[in-house]
Amino acid sequence: MKKFNYKDIFKNNHVSISRAISLIENDDKSVSTFYDQIYKNSNESIRIGVTGPPGAGKSTLVDKFVSLFLSKNLSVGVVAIDPSSPFSGGALLGDRVRMSKYSENNNVYIRSMGNRGDLGGLCRKARETGDVLAASGKDIIIYETVGVGQAEHDIVNAADFTVVVLVPESGDEVQLMKAGIIEIADIFIVNKADRPGSKRIERTLSDTLHSFSKPNSFIPSVMSTTASTGDGVAVVLDKILSDINDFKKNGKFKNRRLERYKNRIQDSISERLEQEFWTENRGKLFKKITESINSLETPPSAVVKKLISNFN
Ligand SMILES: Nc1nc2c(ncn2[C@@H]2O[C@H](COP(=O)(O)OP(=O)(O)O)[C@@H](O)[C@H]2O)c(=O)[nH]1
Ligand SMILES: [Mg+2]
Incomplete structure (x- = not known):
């Protein structure tokens, strides 16, 4: 095997990217020797979080996003995170299929990560994996993660913009409020619009968002897609990109990144102290x-x- 040199990551060498991510996943001591260099080169990419319940169609949707980004001449890194899965280091079954689709394409890198122990560690590793992909020059980083619990919350905090995917069966507004997703979403997508009840949940969500939001504040859009056929996906993606542009103009983008930066420092301190303890x-x-x-x-x-x- 060729010797690992982190500088090859900057040349978008996918073999080196894979090596670096494996080192991160394994908590290898050598990570500290290259990570700061990676980090310095990781601030250009736009990071989009995609979350929602299992089976909502996140992977199908992300797949469509990837194709659309490629057609816009943008390169993409995908980090698919499943905190409930014990697998690590490579592919979960479903992800293997879509990865192989792009194995020859240097503009797409897809990696899935499971949970080998502590959730805090998984979030940090997912963030650092995103940094490696960003340092390789990927224009867009997508974090795809299951569910809407605390772990997902943390992972979503690694993103500049958060997409919450729901389905017509996702339940009434009270359940949505309980799930705590109202606060984290920048846009809601009701996927599986080909199923009955799609319009109803769209309306309920939209009404809820309007009645709970403060005057003049940003209200997340509610849009629908049929990811399996691709219906509505391009419109949704354009809306996401235009919202991100607005965030860049009004300072929200920068503030979030700064917030994230502070959080990272605090998280690292907690993690370090606990390890030492x-x-x-x-x-x-x-x-x-x-x-x-x-x-x-x-x-x-x-x-x-x-x-x-x-x-x-
Ligand atoms: N009817 C319908 N099925 C869909 C749609 N999008 C995805 N699916 C199917 O839903 C299942 C779960 O999709 P997947 O993308 O793996 O969901 P994930 O668990 O959220 O990543 C798969 O069998 C998809 O083919 C949709 O818009 N309509
Ligand atoms: Mg999936």
């Missing part, structure tokens, strides 16, 4: 204290105090 001895002590059911009687705060007392 759990030394072997502390792990043993924790295990010992919490070994038996009798330990339930001790207030958790007392255990925390004990574990933390000799930190530093």
Whole structure:
């Protein structure tokens, strides 16, 4: 195997890109020697998050987006994240098919990531993977992620613009509010418009958004697609690009990136401190204290105090 040189990433060498991402996924020590260089070259790309429940048609839609971007002469990197999947390092079954479609195309790179342990780690790795793709010169980075829970929330925070994909069966407005997706979406797409109930959920969503938004604030659009046939997808993509342009003009784009930058620093500190905290001895002590059911009687705060007392 040719020796890995991170500088080949800047030349859009897909083999080197794959190597770099694997190193990131494996928490390899060598990442620290090249990551800062990658990061410096990663701020040009536009990052779009696509999220929604399993089976909503995200992958189908993203596939159509990729074709449309290519026809606009824009290169694309896709990071498909499934926090519920234990697989890592390569393809989830469905993704393998679409990856092979572009294996000869240097303007598209698709990578899927699963969850090998902690969610926090997965989010950071997904972000860093996006950075590698951005450093390779991809114009657009798409983060595709399942669901609308906390993990997805974090991953979506890595994006400049968030697309929430729903289907006619996605439920009434109360459920939508509960799912916490109203706050994260910059645009809603009701996919599977070929099914009954599509117009109804579009209207409900739109009404909800209008009644909850503050005066003069940005209200996410609600649009519909049939991703499987491609119906409506081009119109949606143009709307996304024009909204992003507006965000660039009114400062929202920059502010979000700055916010994200601050979050990253805070997240890294949490992650570092936690790693440093759990030394072997502390792990043993924790295990010992919490070994038996009798330990339930001790207030958790007392255990925390004990574990933390000799930190530093
Ligand atoms: N009827 C209909 N089926 C669709 C549409 N878009 C995607 N599908 C199908 O829905 C299933 C799930 O799609 P997929 O893209 O894998 O969903 P994901 O889990 O959100 O990535 C697949 O069988 C697709 O062919 C659509 O617009 N209409
Ligand atoms: Mg999918």
